[in-house]
Amino acid sequence: MLRGAMIVSELRDHGVRGVCPLCGSDRTGDPLRLDVFTNLRCADCGFRYVREVLPDDRLEAFYRAGYGNERMRLGQIVNAGVNLGLFRDLLGTAARGRLIDVGTGYGFFPDAARRTLGLEVAGVELSVAEATYARDRLGLAIAPSLDAVGPGERFDIVTAFEVIEHVPEPAAFAAALAAMVRPGGYLLLATDNFESPAARALGAGFPKWIPHQHVSCFAPASLRRLIAGLDGFEVVGERSYTPWELQARRLAIALSGGRIGRFEYRYGPALERDDSGTYRLPRLRRHANRLWARLTARRGLGGAMMYALARRAA
Numbered sequence: 413m414l415r416g417a418m419i420v421s422e423l424r425d426h427g428v429r430g431v432c433p434l435c436g437s438d439r440t441g442d443p444l445r446l447d448v449f450t451n452l453r454c455a456d457c458g459f460r461y462v463r464e465v466l467p468d469d470r471l472e473a474f475y476r477a478g479y480g481n482e483r484m485r486l487g488q489i490v491n492a493g494v495n496l497g498l499f500r501d502l503l504g505t506a507a508r509g510r511l512i513d514v515g516t517g518y519g520f521f522p523d524a525a526r527r528t529l530g531l532e533v534a535g536v537e538l539s540v541a542e543a544t545y546a547r548d549r550l551g552l553a554i555a556p557s558l559d560a561v562g563p564g565e566r567f568d569i570v571t572a573f574e575v576i577e578h579v580p581e582p583a584a585f586a587a588a589l590a591a592m593v594r595p596g597g598y599l600l601l602a603t604d605n606f607e608s609p610a611a612r613a614l615g616a617g618f619p620k621w622i623p624h625q626h627v628s629c630f631a632p633a634s635l636r637r638l639i640a641g642l643d644g645f646e647v648v649g650e651r652s653y654t655p656w657e658l659q660a661r662r663l664a665i666a667l668s669g670g671r672i673g674r675f676e677y678r679y680g681p682a683l684e685r686d687d688s689g690t691y692r693l694p695r696l697r698r699h700a701n702r703l704w705a706r707l708t709a710r711r712g713l714g715g716a717m718m719y720a721l722a723r724r725a726a
């Protein structure tokens with residue numbers, strides 16, 4: 413496992429970036445300090461990105477060897493239920509045929525899509541531990557990288573839930589996903605909204621500021637801009653919701669006048685939580701989070717979690 417201390421020293425060795433990966437501008441403003449990291453906001457297009465990012469090969473090694481634990485496995489079970497609900501809501505009767513889920517983790521989403529909707533499913537996952545679980549325990553076909561998916565392979569639906577924020581070059585990543593969609597097929601991207609009311613209220617305490625992993629931080633305008641840059645695609649559906657945990661934190665901040673519910677980002681403790689933290693109340697969350705998302709999801713991208721469905725011209 414690539415340890416945090418190694419990451420910091422490598423970041424120092426490899427320098428930093430200061431050019432917007434979405435529009436190419438080098439004009440930045442409104443920097444957010446996150447301990448040893450700085451999150452920059454592009455002054456031209458508003459996209460947020462972390463200045464310090466590992467080079468591609470080291471980042472890939474981090475995800476391949478060091479990603480996956482019991483806390484994440486339980487969290488992914490919960491998220492797969494939420495994601496399936498929003499997937500059904502957005503796709504409706506178009507939820508059929510062949511699906512590939514990129515960054516599938518332990519594979520719970522494609523497994524659920526296969527069982528409940530009868531889809532023919534596959535996945536892509538860098539993490540060896542997670543991919544092995546998805547293959548051996550769930551019987552899924554998992555490719556170890558995007559490059560390992562056959563060059564001519566086309567799918568009716570390509571999904572990537574909470575993946576694109578991990579990718580330093582999101583436009584190239586989105587284009588690679590788009591290339592796997594058959595004409596008339598669909599691309600579904602889900603990611604955090606780093607300019608949502610919840611993110612603004614929580615400031616540096618917004619739990620999705622995870623600067624060594626979440627290096628590309630979208631908001632509604634930047635997510636729409638990304639999709640608009642994909643040849644032949646147009647957005648045909650948008651949903652968003654704010655998890656109840658974040659709403660509760662917002663409420664605590666508002667009621668206490670900011671005295672409770674806010675905290676600063678600390679890299680060391682965050683890494684420790686990555687390794688040894690526990691996922692609380694998984695059974696309750698499995699039902700409560702799915703129900704909450706179903707009851708509170710709205711059209712548009714205003715909430716803390718954004719889902720954008722794009723269709724490729726037939």
Ligand SMILES: [Zn+2]
Pocket residue numbers: 432433434435436437454455456457458459
């Ligand atoms: Zn920009």
